[in-house]
Amino acid sequence: MKKSVVFAALAVLVSGSVLAGTPRYDARQQHQRERIVNGVQNGELTARETRRLAAGQVHLNRVERRAKADGVVTGRERAHMQHEANQQSRRIHRQKHDAQDRN
Numbered sequence: 740m741k742k743s744v745v746f747a748a749l750a751v752l753v754s755g756s757v758l759a760g761t762p763r764y765d766a767r768q769q770h771q772r773e774r775i776v777n778g779v780q781n782g783e784l785t786a787r788e789t790r791r792l793a794a795g796q797v798h799l800n801r802v803e804r805r806a807k808a809d810g811v812v813t814g815r816e817r818a819h820m821q822h823e824a825n826q827q828s829r830r831i832h833r834q835k836h837d838a839q840d841r842n
Contacts (some may be wrong), residue, residue: 761803761812767824770798776829782841788834796825 775792778784786790802823806816 748785760807761820763801764817764820764824768796768803771799771824771827771831772796774835778831778835779841783835785839785841788839792827792831792834795830799823799827 775789775796777783778788799820802820806812806820812820
């Protein structure tokens with residue numbers, strides 16, 4: 740059960756926007772996905788924490804898709820994307836370094 744939940748969460752994390760016009764944002768997203776996977780492998784993240792962080796990554800993908808919907812990412816949209824990514828990064832850090840672990 741736990742393994743299937745983790746694998747499902749990892750599948751969501753891997754699926755991202757491949758053909759994006761925001762390469763720095765995409766690199767950051769990839770790094771955050773790797774941080775989550777690393778936390779799962781090291782046992783720093785529980786299954787519930789992993790699901791929540793995976794949902795946060797899906798949210799970031801949605802924010803990026805909305806920003807690109809008209810073909811142009813404005814400065815305001817870019818700032819919003821950056822803000823959301825910063826929040827997700829803080830969540831990842833907090834969850835990886837809290838007292839809970841999978842073991």
